[in-house]
Amino acid sequence: MAEGLRAAVAAGRLSPGSRLPATRQLAAELGVSRGVVVQAYQRIVDEGLAEARTGSGTVVTGRGVRRAARPAGDRRRTLDELRLPISTPESVDIDLSPGVPDLSAFPRAAWLRAERAVLDRVTAADLRYGDPGGTPQLRAALVGWLARTRGVRCEADDIIVTAGVAQGLALLAQVLRAQNRDLLAVEDPGSRGAVDQMVFWGMRPVGVPVDEHGMRIAELAATGAEAALLTPAHQFPTGVVLSPERRRELLAWPGLVVEDDYDAEHRYDRAPVAALQGSAPERVAYLGSVSKSLAPAMRTGWLIAPRAMQTALLAAKHASDLGNPALPQLVLAELLSSGDHDRHLRAVRTRQRSRRDALIAGLRAHLPAARVAGVAAGLHVLVLLPGAADDTVLADRVAATGVQVHPLSWHRRGPGPPGLVIGYAAHPPDRLTEAAARIGRALNSDGRPAPSRSRSGAPSS
Incomplete structure (x- = not known):
């Protein structure tokens, strides 16, 4: 249900300011339990797509919707493009770029x-x-x-x-x-x-x-x-x-x-x-x-x-x-x-711990051969990929499933082991679980990186 609500907001069927039906009403119309609807509403609120307003119910904000890509001939560049050689494919719907906090949690x-x-x-x-x-x-x-x-x-x-x-x-x-x-x-x-x-x-x-x-x-x-x-x-x-x-x-x-x-x-x-x-x-x-x-x-x-x-x-x-x-x-x-700032941080840490745990559990299930590092703190993890030759190719394969991650090589000045840098702060646990499954689908079924290929499609040496 949460996925359907996300799609409706992204497509404009639910525009900013739209009031969602009461949870009991929607549950009765769909023939599901009210708890399913409550959980779906909470997920899109967590993502910043809607907010719960006293006296008004749940209202669509649209703040988390990805804007349409600029025309190919437009010479303007986004700030991210100015800082890093990264372009986000239009097909990406789960952006796990590191460094993005949970903006829906702003107090x-x-x-x-x-x-x-x-x-x-x-x-x-x-x-x-x-x-x-x-x-x-x-x-x-x-x-x-x-x-x-x-x-x-x-x-x-x-x-x-x-x-x-x-x-x-x-x-x-x-x-x-x-x-x-x-x-x-x-x-x-x-x-x-x-x-x-x-x-x-x-x-x-x-x-x-x-x-x-x-x-x-x-x-x-x-x-x-x-x-x-x-x-x-x-x-x-x-x-x-x-x-x-x-x-x-x-x-x-x-x-x-x-x-x-x-x-x-x-x-x-x-x-x-x-x-x-x-x-x-x-x-x-x-x-x-x-x-x-x-x-x-x-x-x-x-x-x-x-x-x-x-x-x-x-x-x-x-x-x-x-x-x-x-x-x-x-x-x-x-x-x-x-003390409000400290109280806010305690709440955010609890949310982020659950998001980190969901991502790690998903990666362990779908990438058992990978090593996940940097899990004790921060807003991202590093996934090291034994046997991989080119992490930019792997990141491209992951992007083809709709998930954006950073290859570790983008953050290197010299050569070094391949890896993926994955942020988890901006998405709720269910989206992170789905992202881990897609990342797994970009690699071999046994959890090891798929054979690396050059951008031309030929195997890399």
């Missing part, structure tokens, strides 16, 4: 309460051009919250509120280039989006291999780089945690460590690993955001850099945009201070 009611509370007490002074580093209220709230949840050590004036991690990286790149420190060590494999961002601002990345203990620090020292960009708490895309020995080696390395704490809030089966910044505030530039905890469209993040860099970073931020909008900062500060 609308809590945000509205916080916004009303802020507007009740906001003053004229709060609406002036303010400190480009951020509002005092948000910076103060972040000090306590980051200390409690991530072990970060800072004062309010050490924080620069940014338009997401992307702007934090841009500010760091500008300052590093001005200091003639443009050689940047990056994880291999690593975050393609973050590396592309740094390249845009003139940094020269050099890859350092990642193994089961994280970045190989001995090889980092041999690069000659004076700065290194890492995801130590949950490495993207492998999911490994930088080992205690490697952490000590990294903090003994003389360069600047740029710590991207991109999904620190999502921990399921283990205690969170403390941020590196707490061990060496004078050596680490720490980056975080609400993109994975609330929504990427919030464009709110933070940069906490060594104090020797802060004046130059603040000047770059001021020159860029004079500072983030004040009202969303004040609302986020209210959410953090009231």
